[in-house]
Amino acid sequence: MEDVSLSAKQQLPTAEYAVEVAHLHKEFGSFQAVTDLNFRIAKGEIFGLLGPNGSGKTTTLNMISGLSAPTSGEVKVFGLNPRKQSNSVRRLLGVVPQETALYEELTAERNLAFHAELFGYRRRQKGERIQAMLELAQLQDRAKSRVKTFSGGMKRRLSIGRALLHDPWLVYLDEPTLGVDVQSRNVIWDYILKMKQEGKSVLLTTNYLEEANALCDRIGIIDKGHLIAEGTPAALKAQFGSSVLDLEITGTALEDVRELLLGVAGVQSIEIIENRVAVSLASLNEGDAGTLLPVILRKVTDSGGVIRHMALREPSLDEVFLSLTGKGVRD
Numbered sequence: 586m587e588d589v590s591l592s593a594k595q596q597l598p599t600a601e602y603a604v605e606v607a608h609l610h611k612e613f614g615s616f617q618a619v620t621d622l623n624f625r626i627a628k629g630e631i632f633g634l635l636g637p638n639g640s641g642k643t644t645t646l647n648m649i650s651g652l653s654a655p656t657s658g659e660v661k662v663f664g665l666n667p668r669k670q671s672n673s674v675r676r677l678l679g680v681v682p683q684e685t686a687l688y689e690e691l692t693a694e695r696n697l698a699f700h701a702e703l704f705g706y707r708r709r710q711k712g713e714r715i716q717a718m719l720e721l722a723q724l725q726d727r728a729k730s731r732v733k734t735f736s737g738g739m740k741r742r743l744s745i746g747r748a749l750l751h752d753p754w755l756v757y758l759d760e761p762t763l764g765v766d767v768q769s770r771n772v773i774w775d776y777i778l779k780m781k782q783e784g785k786s787v788l789l790t791t792n793y794l795e796e797a798n799a800l801c802d803r804i805g806i807i808d809k810g811h812l813i814a815e816g817t818p819a820a821l822k823a824q825f826g827s828s829v830l831d832l833e834i835t836g837t838a839l840e841d842v843r844e845l846l847l848g849v850a851g852v853q854s855i856e857i858i859e860n861r862v863a864v865s866l867a868s869l870n871e872g873d874a875g876t877l878l879p880v881i882l883r884k885v886t887d888s889g890g891v892i893r894h895m896a897l898r899e900p901s902l903d904e905v906f907l908s909l910t911g912k913g914v915r916d
C-alpha cells in the first residue's frame with residue numbers, strides 16, 4: 586500500500602520529465618479520440634495543449650491523471666505510471682477540472698478542509714495550508730460563505746486553491762479561465778506564473794490563444810486526437826510567416842486581390858477578414874521587405890483598389906491555428 590499522508594513539503598522528484606506521453610491511443614468503441622500522441626513536459630515548464638472542441642484534450646488529461654486507461658501507449662508522471670502508482674501520482678499532481686468539482690453547499694473553508702483531510706494533513710498544518718490557499722484565492726473574507734453564493738471566477742480561484750493545497754509539483758488546468766471575469770483571469774494568470782517560478786510544471790488547455798501566448802513556454806496543437814504542431818509560441822508564429830501585412834481596401838473585390846497577391850513570390854497565404862486582407866509574408870530579410878511591399882501595393886492599386894489603411898504586424902497564434910487546422914480554435 587502506498588503512503589498518501591503528507592507530513593513535510595514534498596521533494597521535487599528526480600525523474601527527468603514531469604510528463605512523458607508516448608504513442609498514446611484512446612479508442613471509444615470504434616472512435617479514435619487520441620491517436621499516436623507524443624509530447625514531454627520538462628520540470629518548471631508551462632505547456633499548453635490547444636485544440637478545437639472535441640480534439641481530445643480532456644481525454645488526454647484524463648489519461649495523465651490516471652482517471653482513464655490508455656487503449657495503448659504510455660503515460661508517465663515524474664516517471665510513474667498514473668494507473669499503477671495512482672497514490673503517488675495523486676500527491677504530485679494538482680487537478681483543476683473544467684467543471685469546478687466543489688461542494689456547493691459547503692463553505693470555501695470546508696471545501697479546502699475536506700481536501701486537506703483526504704491528504705492526511707495534521708491539524709495545525711491543515712489550518713495553515715487552508716489559510717494560505719484562501720489568501721492565494723483572494724477569498725479570506727468569504728471563507729465562511731457557501732460556494733453556491735460565489736461567482737464563476739471565485740469558484741475557479743477556489744478550485745485552483747484546492748488543487749494546490751497539497752503543494753503538488755505538476756498542476757493541470759483544463760480551460761482555467763473559461764467564462765471568468767478579467768479580474769479573476771489576471772489573478773489566475775499570476776498564480777500560473779508563480780507556480781513556474783517555484784519550479785512547478787504546468788499543463789493547461791485553453792481555447793484562448795492570447796492566454797497560451799502570454800503563459801506557455803511551449804504549445805502543442807492537437808487536432809482529431811493527434812499533435813500537428815509543437816514549439817514555443819514564437820517558433821510557431823515564425824513557421825506561419827515572419828509578419829502579416831494588413832490592408833484595408835475599397836474599390837475592388839477582395840477575392841480578386843487575394844488571387845492577384847497569391848501569385849507574388851514571398852506571399853505565403855492570405856485571409857480576408859471583413860473589409861481587409863491579411864497578407865502573410867514569408868521570412869524576409871530587411872532588403873526584401875523594401876522590394877516586396879511596393880510590389881504588393883502596386884498590384885492592389887493597379888487592380889483599381891484604394892488602400893485606406895495599412896499596417897505590418899506579427900502573426901497571431903489564431904492565424905497559426907487556422908492555417909494548421911483549417912478552422913478557428915473556438916469553431
Ligand SMILES: Nc1ncnc2c1ncn2[C@@H]1O[C@H](COP(=O)(O)OP(=O)(O)OP(=O)(O)O)[C@@H](O)[C@H]1O
Pocket residue numbers: 613616618636637638639640641642643644645
Ligand atoms: N466516454 C466517451 N465515450 C465516447 N466518446 C467520447 C468519450 N469521451 C470523449 N469522447 C469523444 O472523444 C472526442 C474527444 O473528446 P475530448 O473531451 O477529449 O475533447 P476536448 O478536446 O477536450 O474538447 P472540449 O474542448 O470540448 O472539452 C470527442 O469527439 C468526444 O465526443
